Amino acid sequence: MLGDTTRGRIIPSSHSDRSALAHPQEKETQVTTKPRLKMAQYGTRHGHAGAVLQVMLENPEVEFAGVYEPDAERRAAIAGREPWSQVNWFDDKAEMLGDPDIVCIASEGLNAESLDQSEEIIDAGKNLWYDKPAGDDYGQFERVVAKARDRGLLVQMGYMFRENWAFAQVAEWARSGLLGDVFSVRAHMSTNISEAQRSVIAHHTGGILYDLGGHVLDQIVWILGRPDRITSFIRRDSSEVDNFADNTVAVLEYEKALAIVDIAAMEAKPMARRFEVYGTRGSAILGPFDPPEYLRLCLNEPAGGYEAGVTDFPAQPYRRHVESLVRLIKTLRGEKEPDRSLDHELLVQETLLRAVGVHVDEHTKANFDL
Numbered sequence: 001m002l003g004d005t006t007r008g009r010i011i012p013s014s015h016s017d018r019s020a021l022a023h024p025q026e027k028e029t030q031v032t033t034k035p036r037l038k039m040a041q042y043g044t045r046h047g048h049a050g051a052v053l054q055v056m057l058e059n060p061e062v063e064f065a066g067v068y069e070p071d072a073e074r075r076a077a078i079a080g081r082e083p084w085s086q087v088n089w090f091d092d093k094a095e096m097l098g099d100p101d102i103v104c105i106a107s108e109g110l111n112a113e114s115l116d117q118s119e120e121i122i123d124a125g126k127n128l129w130y131d132k133p134a135g136d137d138y139g140q141f142e143r144v145v146a147k148a149r150d151r152g153l154l155v156q157m158g159y160m161f162r163e164n165w166a167f168a169q170v171a172e173w174a175r176s177g178l179l180g181d182v183f184s185v186r187a188h189m190s191t192n193i194s195e196a197q198r199s200v201i202a203h204h205t206g207g208i209l210y211d212l213g214g215h216v217l218d219q220i221v222w223i224l225g226r227p228d229r230i231t232s233f234i235r236r237d238s239s240e241v242d243n244f245a246d247n248t249v250a251v252l253e254y255e256k257a258l259a260i261v262d263i264a265a266m267e268a269k270p271m272a273r274r275f276e277v278y279g280t281r282g283s284a285i286l287g288p289f290d291p292p293e294y295l296r297l298c299l300n301e302p303a304g305g306y307e308a309g310v311t312d313f314p315a316q317p318y319r320r321h322v323e324s325l326v327r328l329i330k331t332l333r334g335e336k337e338p339d340r341s342l343d344h345e346l347l348v349q350e351t352l353l354r355a356v357g358v359h360v361d362e363h364t365k366a367n368f369d370l
Contacts, residue, residue: 158321189273195241233250292315
């Protein structure tokens with residue numbers, strides 16, 4: 001089966017594992033004795049690059065081949081630091097892209113460069129573990145996905161809340177109908193970042209909404225699908241960086257539901273991040289999250305094995321990227337289907353770019369005050 005994967009072929013399993021979705025840490029961490037998958041990393045400047053590298057180095061089912069960083073100054077600056085000091089460095093990207101034994105490459109460049117790098121990975125016939133978001137050019141991302149589809153390659157986006165036990169449970173409750181008809185979703189995911197960090201993100205229209213919004217939009221469209229209309233408010237209220245949107249709200253309209261995403265760049269620490277889903281039979285409230293501190297289920301009558309009223313669930317162990325990698329490996333080996341389809345990955349990116357005013361249609365309006 002691994003031999004098929006090295007030719008780019010994904011062998012889907014015959015069934016999906018809903019219990020694994022709801023409780024990923026209980027189902028996905030077993031170690032096998034199968035041959036290790038050879039992986040590599042393209043780029044180091046994404047905010048998650050070091051953490052993603054670390055989980056690859058720690059996973060006993062991965063044979064890590066090395067890192068290619070196109071910026072020689074960046075490589076020299078980090079090569080002596082952990083975890084970068086543990087790895088082989090490719091001097092030329094052709095060494096990595098041309099290695100027939102490398103099955104999958106993690107794309108961890110800056111958001112401004114990672115879409116081009118990800119297309120190179122797919123063009124080389126490699127499966128792609130792509131950290132968010134998927135660039136600013138929706139047409140190019142469509143092309144990358146089309147190439148992957150034609151060649152039977154996996155594109156797994158790095159939206160880390162997919163394997164977060166609490167987000168997975170909320171999605172399970174909402175998609176199964178336990179909460180009734182979902183009519184409202186509210187997502188608050190603010191942060192506190194330096195002016196230097198804001199300068200980097202200012203390259204992208206939408207600022208902090210572009211940088212972080214995909215995480216919660218991934219969850220919202222998984223529950224509700226494609227929004228009919230999006231109206232956004234994109235403001236600069238505190239930043240010294242010109243044209244950096246630091247205070248943002250996006251309102252997603254559905255036939256019978258609303259979803260509201262609010263993200264700012266200057267919230268006092270610790271941030272009070274929350275994710276709330278409201279339905280006609282109950283609600284689910286998660287917060288603060290990342291890591292999740294509590295999850296509350298409220299039902300108007302007993303259902304699904306839960307009592308009526310309020311049920312609180314204690315926090316479970318969670319570490320970013322670990323389960324994402326485990327699931328990627330299982331998918332590449334044909335032991336499970338991808339957690340998200342290629343069409344879903346496209347929908348998340350389209351929704352994000354609609355929200356920030358880049359991919360605009362007659363049902364999208366972005367109000368800028370920068």
